[in-house]
Amino acid sequence: MSTYITKRILYMIIILFAASFLIFCLYALTPGDFITGNIKLTPERKAELREIYGLNKPVVERYAIWMKNAFHGDFGYSLSQQKPVLTLFNQYIWNSFLLAIVSTFLTWLIAVVVGVIAAYKQYSWFDTIVMVALFAAMSIPSFFIGLFLIKIMAVDWKWLPPGGMLTTGSTATGFAYVKEVVHHMMLPVMVMTLLGVGSLTRYFRSNMIDVIKQDYIRTARAKGLKERKVLFTHALRNALLPAITLVGFELPALFGGSLIIEKIFNWPGIGQLYMQSFGLRDYPLLMGFTLFIAILTVIGTLVSDILYHVADPRVRL
Amino acid sequence: MDTVLDIEHLSTHFNTEEGVVRAVDDVSLRVRQGEIVCIVGESGSGKSITAMSVMGLVEAPAGQVVGGSIAFRGEDLLKLGRNELRTVRGNEIAMIFQEPMTSLNPVLRIGEQLMEPLMEHRKMSKKAARKRAIELIGEVGISRAEQIADSYPHELSGGMLQRIMIAIAISCDPKLLIADEPTTALDVTIQAQILDMLRRFKEESGMSILLITHDLGVVAEMADYVVVMYAGKVVEEGEVVALFENPQHPYTQGLLKSKPIINQRQDELYSIPGQVPNPLELVPSCYFHDRCAHCMDICRTTEPALKETANRQKVACWLYEEANPHV
Numbered sequence: 001m002s003t004y005i006t007k008r009i010l011y012m013i014i015i016l017f018a019a020s021f022l023i024f025c026l027y028a029l030t031p032g033d034f035i036t037g038n039i040k041l042t043p044e045r046k047a048e049l050r051e052i053y054g055l056n057k058p059v060v061e062r063y064a065i066w067m068k069n070a071f072h073g074d075f076g077y078s079l080s081q082q083k084p085v086l087t088l089f090n091q092y093i094w095n096s097f098l099l100a101i102v103s104t105f106l107t108w109l110i111a112v113v114v115g116v117i118a119a120y121k122q123y124s125w126f127d128t129i130v131m132v133a134l135f136a137a138m139s140i141p142s143f144f145i146g147l148f149l150i151k152i153m154a155v156d157w158k159w160l161p162p163g164g165m166l167t168t169g170s171t172a173t174g175f176a177y178v179k180e181v182v183h184h185m186m187l188p189v190m191v192m193t194l195l196g197v198g199s200l201t202r203y204f205r206s207n208m209i210d211v212i213k214q215d216y217i218r219t220a221r222a223k224g225l226k227e228r229k230v231l232f233t234h235a236l237r238n239a240l241l242p243a244i245t246l247v248g249f250e251l252p253a254l255f256g257g258s259l260i261i262e263k264i265f266n267w268p269g270i271g272q273l274y275m276q277s278f279g280l281r282d283y284p285l286l287m288g289f290t291l292f293i294a295i296l297t298v299i300g301t302l303v304s305d306i307l308y309h310v311a312d313p314r315v316r317l
Numbered sequence: 318m319d320t321v322l323d324i325e326h327l328s329t330h331f332n333t334e335e336g337v338v339r340a341v342d343d344v345s346l347r348v349r350q351g352e353i354v355c356i357v358g359e360s361g362s363g364k365s366i367t368a369m370s371v372m373g374l375v376e377a378p379a380g381q382v383v384g385g386s387i388a389f390r391g392e393d394l395l396k397l398g399r400n401e402l403r404t405v406r407g408n409e410i411a412m413i414f415q416e417p418m419t420s421l422n423p424v425l426r427i428g429e430q431l432m433e434p435l436m437e438h439r440k441m442s443k444k445a446a447r448k449r450a451i452e453l454i455g456e457v458g459i460s461r462a463e464q465i466a467d468s469y470p471h472e473l474s475g476g477m478l479q480r481i482m483i484a485i486a487i488s489c490d491p492k493l494l495i496a497d498e499p500t501t502a503l504d505v506t507i508q509a510q511i512l513d514m515l516r517r518f519k520e521e522s523g524m525s526i527l528l529i530t531h532d533l534g535v536v537a538e539m540a541d542y543v544v545v546m547y548a549g550k551v552v553e554e555g556e557v558v559a560l561f562e563n564p565q566h567p568y569t570q571g572l573l574k575s576k577p578i579i580n581q582r583q584d585e586l587y588s589i590p591g592q593v594p595n596p597l598e599l600v601p602s603c604y605f606h607d608r609c610a611h612c613m614d615i616c617r618t619t620e621p622a623l624k625e626t627a628n629r630q631k632v633a634c635w636l637y638e639e640a641n642p643h644v
Binding site: 234 | 399406407424437469
């Protein structure tokens with residue numbers, strides 16, 4: 001176990017080096033940069049700025065400088081925001097995380113419960129309705145359902161605020177602040193849950209259908225156990241096992257933000273910042289963020305492997 | 318002897334896309350206390366489905382018991398509610414299956430799986446159930462019982478897992494044990510041990526065993542009474558010695574002929590010509606007629622009834638019908 005983890009961490013470092021090189025090349029070799037886009041500057045001033053920012057150095061040397069700083073915990077300086085990249089992350093990521101953690105929790109909860117019941121009552125009217133509804137939810141584009149809900153719930157009925165994280169000009173603190181944020185996050189969370197729940201429910205449903213057909217479920221029934229016990233002790237645990245792989249992928253998703261949802265609901269998250277930086281070719285921020293997601297992905301995979309070992313006695317590490 | 322299980326005119330059908338499969342068709346059989354009854358037949362003859370019908374484990378909604386009665390100690394199991402049936406299952410009627418490797422839950426420890434029926438039916442505490450579980454593991458001939466209780470199914474061999482399945486089955490002292498091909502997936506030396514163990518537990522507790530098999534060697538060794546099934550019907554039944562000495566139905570004769578005999582080398586084993594008929598295409602007839610050497614006209618058009626011949630032996634064959642005008 002511990003030798004396995006040591007080995008995996010070594011691999012992780014190699015993978016991250018390769019990833020960082022790819023990420024750097026992707027941005028550094030793309031024609032144009034932050035300075036190119038500014039048409040107000042004279043060519044002489046542009047050359048001068050490139051000299052200052054070090055953009056005229058060879059790519060490999062720039063990569064070496066970037067990596068050296070990264071090892072010291074310095075992921076660069078955002079050119080457009082004029083702030084350190086890490087400071088900006090810290091400022092925006094938690095807003096995105098808040099939306100993601102709540103909607104992920106709701107998505108998994110609904111998916112497991114509905115998926116299990118639908119599988120258990122396969123081909124019943126409940127199952128049929130669920131399958132049609134899920135398909136509908138999966139097919140609706142996020143921008144449409146987002147705007148539609150804003151129109152209905154915020155504009156027509158005035159139940160929920162249409163966007164933002166706080167009411168404009170709000171000075172609320174303490175509990176009032178929490179209440180205000182909760183009120184504002186309801187719509188985006190609703191849309192994110194709606195969009196995510198379809199595929200996950202179908203996933204759990206099909207896992208559960210496979211498990212229910214297994215011999216050991218028949219044995220459990222032959223023992224005279226209560227149906228509830230057969231379902232939750234014997235079937236559910238086996239049906240949830242393959243989902244551990246997904247847990248690994250959820251980790252970067254929790255911090256990655258959502259480009260479209262944050263844009264529609266004007267949520268001050270990392271997704272919006274990322275999108276905005278693209279337009280401005282703020283490469284230090286983009287590179288830093290992409291590398292951050294790469295690190296989370298690699299960690300997520302390791303975590304899911306370790307979880308497998310904990311949850312499934314047949315898995316030996 | 319008291320009758321423990323009395324199945325009368327049981328019919329279990331499966332609705333498939335191609336049509337209705339009459340997997341069990343008007344089957345009657347009786348198991349007395351302390352008796353071992355064997356159901357013999359090829360794959361698809363309906364012997365497993367008969368057992369599953371008794372347990373109430375036929376997979377709904379495709380499969381359904383459509384007729385007959387299954388009386389267990391005088392009470393019709395088919396009339397019991399789901400919860401009442403559940404208190405019989407694993408308690409008074411227990412079952413072991415063909416594939417020990419897949420019949421235990423891979424993520425639960427052996428001990429936990431053994432404790433479940435004890436806690437469910439005997440209302441034992443966790444502690445008492447564990448103590449009893451460890452005793453049971455010892456009783457089925459596995460040493461280091463404590464260690465085995467804490468291991469997972471994948472850490473044990475097939476033979477050991479089948480012993481564990483037996484331990485689970487006998488944990489609540491059942492009156493009837495249904496064993497569905499319990500030794501088919503095991504190698505020969507283990508087979509003998511498992512069968513010996515079943516017989517020993519039967520002797521000790523006085524339970525009855527309904528043993529399902531296609532292995533005539535197992536039948537000869539274990540059975541008191543034999544029921545031969547073909548295409549969902551009982552074609553012949555009788556005391557084991559009588560049936561082996563004097564098989565009457567051409568199908569039983571064929572089965573016995575195709576059994577290899579020790580110390581007697583044959584160049585080629587006998588096999589019954591033809592195949593089991595497609596269960597969707599059965600018409601009123603003797604279902605064995607197109608594989609039978611003695612086939613007559615009446616066999617193709619009319620179904621023979623199961624009739625008593627000599628000493629408790631019954632056969633469904635036109636060859637033995639006294640009123641048969643063709644003989």
